[in-house]
Amino acid sequence: MENQATENRRARLHVRVVTAAVAGCAVLGTALMLLPPERRVPRSPAPAPGAQALSAVAAGVPAALPDLAALIGARESHLRRHPEDAESWAVLGTAYVEQARRTADTAFYAKADGSLRTSLQVRRNAAALGGLAVLANARRDFRTALTWGEAARELEPKRWTTYPALIDAYTGLGDYKAAHGALERLMELRSGPAVRARAAAVYRDRGRREDAAAQLADAAAGARAPAERAEYLERAGQLAWERGDREDALRHFQEAVRIDPDQRAAQAGQGRALAALGRTTEALNAYRMALAKQPLPQYAVELGELYEYLGLGQAARVQYDLLLARVRSAAVSGADEELVLGQFEADHGDPASAVRRLGAEWRRQPGIAVADALGWALHRTGEDREALRYARIATDKAHGGGVRSALYAYHLGMIERELEQHAPARRHLQEALRINPYFSPSRVRAAREALAALGDVPDQDLPVTDAKAVTPRPYR
Template identity: 55%
Template sequence: MPESKPDAQPVPESKPDARPVPKPEARPDPRPASQPRPWPQPASTRRGGAKRGVIASVVLCAVVGGVCTATLREPDESPAARATEARATAAVKAAGAPTTVRLRDLAAVITDREAHLRAHPDDVRAWAVLGSAYVERGERADEATYFPMAEKALRTSLKAKPKGNVEAFHGLAALAEARHDFRAARKWGEAAVAASPKRWTTYPLLIDAYRGLGDHSSAQRALRKLTGLRSGAEVFAQTGLVYRDSGRPEDAAAALSDAVALAATPAEEAAVLLRGGELAWERGEAATSLRYYEAALRAAPGEHAALAGRGRALAALGRTSEALRAYRTALTKRPLPQYALELGELYESLGLDNAARTQYNAIRVQVRKAAAGGINHNLVLGRLEADHGAPASALRLLRAEWERHPSAQVADALGWALHRSGRNDEAISFASKATAEHDGGGMRVALHTYHRGVIERALRQNYAARSHLAKSLRINPHFSPLLAPAAKKALQAMGEPSAGGPQDVYG
């Protein structure tokens, strides 16, 4: 799920589970916490205590998708260990699947499953649990090197049990989503749902995959199945996102408000508040979005997505120095290409061209680094190259991206790259797709509307161009520090429409 993810700092703990995790009995690992552990090799291993086993069991239930329903029992576990896992499973069923797991607990379950697999390398379910834990750790710690390890573990489980292996299917769907491969996420999410239709935790992954592919009708159907199985903060948050994509911002805001009220932990509350901030921003409500982002930071201090959102809102409100600091801090927490692009364009709008170029160059480095772990940031790179680099390179990247993920976001970026390459007759087709209000979609995005207006102006469709440029500013008058002023300037240059109505407006 398009969703904000916590950074490598510990996630705020829920009050009922404030007990510290017992330290392992063996010597501490001298490697940094962010460095992946070596792949498990057959060797003699130690056993953790019962208390640590409970923590690992509860966390593994969360990382593989909530309530544990596996039929495969770990082959060589003692009766006491099996009883421990049964108690942990019962606790998860009673409390509901947690939406967030503390990093130190996640490290505990990774250590536990690695040790178990050295002694029992034929344990199908343990491989799936380990792979899912690697996915979560890679996302949370921003370490793409965990993703190849996750894929190897999950495919080891799948090879041993290719049919009905719902834990492996779920883990592969989560891995594909983390890599922004929504087509693969759809494939594995649908396989997980087919294997276990009442397992509610797979549906959010599947909904996000459909959204990433621009398949809003399927997302709505999956949401209806989810709401029939489960209620709570995560379900209301998913409902808000689907409503947003469907062009129902008021309903989306109401659903997100309910999600905040139902949040069980500070981290869960922060995740929902982030969605509320994004929705308010898209509606042009900069001050409201700032309040959401600051509330998210109070719930989860240091949350990188809230810091970047705060920078966006502060820039719109004219508090530029604070905005720059917020963006820099966000990039320190997690150097995502999207944050660097926004900061670079803010620098450029202030006439700080050298600082802007530094950010643009950093994006190319970030994208290459992420690609080594299989993460796809080509949409952001294509936007960068179209506006600040080589439009021909952007065109190649975005055509390939359109084949993989034909969403409104990709249609907009491809249309814009075509325009920047001087191919406006092709560009208008994609710009129209990006702003279409059918097939279950209808989200109003100021940037997409602006791009369409500029392309129409280049085609001398002045009446339509004027309409879309003005609409972009009505949706969000501060949608970009560079392009919102350009929209105002273009409208002034075009002047008012001639008297007598829109006849002959296409020249």
């Protein structure tokens, strides 16, 4: 009997457990049915191409060419209906400047100038003033850029996008202390990839290559759009090239083109690096591709010099003719190409003409690139003592900004050699080859030949340079 009672209790307990489990499942099932269905967080739609370019233009960062075209078309259409929109006129003008920069079509400069001045006529605003500063820098009119930039800063001192234009203007005028001060103010107002890229340029001009490279690496990593990242990678490649690292430079240039096929500066950079690696057929193709879409005079010079080095004089002449045509076209649009034209004339044309052009350029805007070019032009006309003054300015840390340039050191060394200052000449020619052993096929060969001719010379200290001898002064 007792066993039977125990079995009955077990059976009743089993029934209760099963019933509870079934009820629990039912409740859980009901609860699950009542829960809202799983929601997939929708991805934010990608901004329209015009919106992407608008963000880039407003922040002063590179924009993709298709996006720029969309932005320009949208703003032109909008302004036909709303011609009193000062902000849109300023955006359109700045977009035209970026379009000119990306395509080397200087006809956009006149459009930019008209749009930005219309913006000011509607209402005085810092965006238009800053845009005019950017335009003047693009035309290499640094004094005008400084005037517009200072006006924009006075109107809105905390508008951070004004300061990059001021940095460019100060640099073009050879005022590296003021450029550094503008950078410090910029960094107080803003951080991010665009500011890091701007800092890299200033550090590079001060000879701080490692700091510049670190800033560019961070800028590329933090860039929001492919065109922006590609531009920072191109600049990083240029830094690698300047220190003679051909392989690293080529990797940066190739990645930039992969990300943004319209990144023509990186294609020209590939030409530079491939030529240094002895891959001349690929180098020629890279230069041709860059020139086809962005026919900058500097690319034509580089390609022409490569043709000359390879013994293809007629092909070189075609490129030099292209350069002259582009310079004439740029002048019609208000762009100043006197520096590149003077450099070309000094080496491949009329050195006396180069001296006249570069002397006038120095009086207008005495940057270190102009000092180096003028010194070399004077050397080519046999005025080596005067040439030495400007070559020293270009390589002097106090006045020249401290940029480490193989070309500048080469020019200084060759001028010193002509003046029979053998020990300094030897040091500077060796320095050029240490900085970048591949900076120019023909010039590297000339530097090595000059060093061989100099032989072993006494290792004397360089002469102490009189500060007055390197202080920028008006040329003649």
